[in-house]
Amino acid sequence: MSDSTLHKPIGIFDSGYGGLTVFKAIAEKLPDYDYIYLGDNSRAPYGNRSFDTVHNYTLQCVKWFFAQGCPLVILACNTASAKALRTIQQKDLPFIAPANRVLGVIRPTAEVIGKYTRSKKVGIMGTTGTISSDSYRIEIGHFFPDITVYQQACPMLVPLIENGEHESAGADYFVKKYVDALLAQCADIDTILLACTHYPLVEARIRKFLPAGIEVISQGHIVANSLADYLERHQEMESLISRNGITRYYTTDDPIDFDQKGSLFRGDTVRSEHVAL
Numbered sequence: 001m002s003d004s005t006l007h008k009p010i011g012i013f014d015s016g017y018g019g020l021t022v023f024k025a026i027a028e029k030l031p032d033y034d035y036i037y038l039g040d041n042s043r044a045p046y047g048n049r050s051f052d053t054v055h056n057y058t059l060q061c062v063k064w065f066f067a068q069g070c071p072l073v074i075l076a077c078n079t080a081s082a083k084a085l086r087t088i089q090q091k092d093l094p095f096i097a098p099a100n101r102v103l104g105v106i107r108p109t110a111e112v113i114g115k116y117t118r119s120k121k122v123g124i125m126g127t128t129g130t131i132s133s134d135s136y137r138i139e140i141g142h143f144f145p146d147i148t149v150y151q152q153a154c155p156m157l158v159p160l161i162e163n164g165e166h167e168s169a170g171a172d173y174f175v176k177k178y179v180d181a182l183l184a185q186c187a188d189i190d191t192i193l194l195a196c197t198h199y200p201l202v203e204a205r206i207r208k209f210l211p212a213g214i215e216v217i218s219q220g221h222i223v224a225n226s227l228a229d230y231l232e233r234h235q236e237m238e239s240l241i242s243r244n245g246i247t248r249y250y251t252t253d254d255p256i257d258f259d260q261k262g263s264l265f266r267g268d269t270v271r272s273e274h275v276a277l
Contacts (some may be wrong), residue, residue: 006242007034007069007242007244007246008034008069008070008071008240008241008242009033009034009035009036009068009069009070009241009242009246009248010026010033010034010035010036010070010072010073010074010241011035011036011037011038011062011065011068011070011072011073011074012026012035012036012037012038012073012074012076013037013038013040013058013061013062013065013073013074013075013076013077013080014037014038014039014040014075014076014077014080014197015039015040015041015043015044015045015046015057015077015079015080016039016040016041016044016045016162017039017041017162017198017258017261017262017264017265018076018077018158018196018197018198018265019037019039019076019077019197020037020039020197020262020265020266020270021197021198021200021201021218021220021265021266022074022076022105022197022219022220022223022224023035023037023076023266024220024265024266024267024268025220025221025223025224026074026220026223026224026227027247028224029221029224029225029227029228030224030227030228030231031245032243032245033241033242033243033245034241034242034243034244034245034246034247035246035247035248036065036068036070036247036248036249036250037247037248037249037250038061038064038065038250038251038252038275039249039250039251039252039253039258039262039272040057040061040251040252040277041251041252041253041254041257041258042251042252042253043057043252045079045127045158045159046058046077046079046080046083046127046129047079047127047128047129047130047155047158047196048127048128048129048155049079049129051083051084051133054079054080054083054084054129055083055084055087055088057080057084058075058077058080058083058084058085058088059084059088059092060277061277062088062092062102063096064275064277066096066097066100070100071099071100071101071237071240071241072100072101072102072103072237072240072241073100073101073102073103074102074103074104074105074223074227075102075103075104075105076105076197076223077105077197078105078106078126078127078130078195078196078197078219079127079129079130080104081104081105081106081135082106082129082130082133082135082136083129083133085102085103085104085106088102089102101237103227103230105197105219105223106135106136106139106195107139108219108222108223108225108226108227109136109139109193109195109217109219109222109223110136110139110140110142110143110144111143111226112222113140113143113144113147113191113193113217114143114144114147116191116215116217117147117190117191117215118190119188119189119190119191120144120146120147120148121147121148121150121186121188121189121190121191122140122147122148122149122150122189122191122192122193123149123150123151123152123182123183123185123186123189123191123192123193124136124137124149124150124151124152124192124193124195125152125154125178125179125182125192125193125194125195125196125199125206126151126152126153126154126194126195126196127153127154127155127158127196128153128155130195130196131151131152131153131195132153134151136149136151136193136195137149137151148186150182150185150186150189151182152178152181152182152185154174154178154196154199156174157171157174157175157178157196157198157199157202158196158198160174160202161198161199161201161202162198162261164261166201166202166205167205171202171205172205172208172209175202175205175206175208175209176209179206179209179210180209183210183211189214190213190214190215191214191215191216191217192206192210192214192215192216192217193217193219194206194216194217194218194219195219197219197220198265199218200218200220201264201265203216203218248273249262249270249271249272249273250272250273250274250275251272251273251274251275252274252275252276252277253274254274255271255272255273255274258270258272259271259272
């Protein structure tokens with residue numbers, strides 16, 4: 001990996017495991033490229049941290065990706081996309097790596113959400129950080145000003161999922177609580193976006209407490225399709241990325257724990273290495 005002229009992978013970043021659900025879709029859509037996945041598990045979760053803290057942590061990880069030879073980094077994390085992406089793109093990249101690119105998961109989703117809703121009433125379920133940033137309401141408004149966005153923070157879902165309790169009765173209690181609170185804001189919501197990469201693991205439980213006819217959207221395939229389109233439109237970037245079908249996983253915490261939990265999110269065996277940032 002020291003020879004960056006030969007190994008130029010796409011970087012996939014998340015504060016923990018959730019980004020593996022996005023990476024799964026990306027790897028299925030674009031299997032030939034090389035990838036590096038980094039989970040900043042030692043400092044997770046990001047959801048309740050301040051904008052400055054999330055920006056500092058995310059920028060540190062982005063710089064690490066660049067040092068590994070990644071010309072393109074995907075923030076497969078809604079909180080990092082909401083709280084850090086714009087600053088990194090506009091203020092940091094021009095100074096640290098003007099030829100490199102960092103992309104997120106919010107804009108690709110906002111660009112297509114209008115295809116899913118008929119009532120023009122969309123619900124968002126996410127972490128406290130993502131919801132408080134108001135990023136989805138702002139981005140969706142840019143593309144679809146006729147859509148009204150209703151948001152619900154779900155602070156207990158990530159801890160339940162990461163502690164293996166997402167299939168328990170306790171998880172049902174909180175899922176129903178958040179679903180009911182969201183639908184209480186508007187009876188005409190017909191589309192719910194799962195704006196956290198952990199939430200596909202409780203998607204079936206969310207559906208269980210929804211009225212018939214409400215569509216639930218996970219982000220993985222949307223981000224994968226957007227990345228494929230981006231690479232097709234930016235051949236100068238696409239030509240840089242190496243194609244050996246190699247994926248490396250890294251975590252800032254315990255690799256054994258990451259491999260056990262990460263395999264659940266990835267839907268495949270994960271073998272990671274520890275990295276100190």
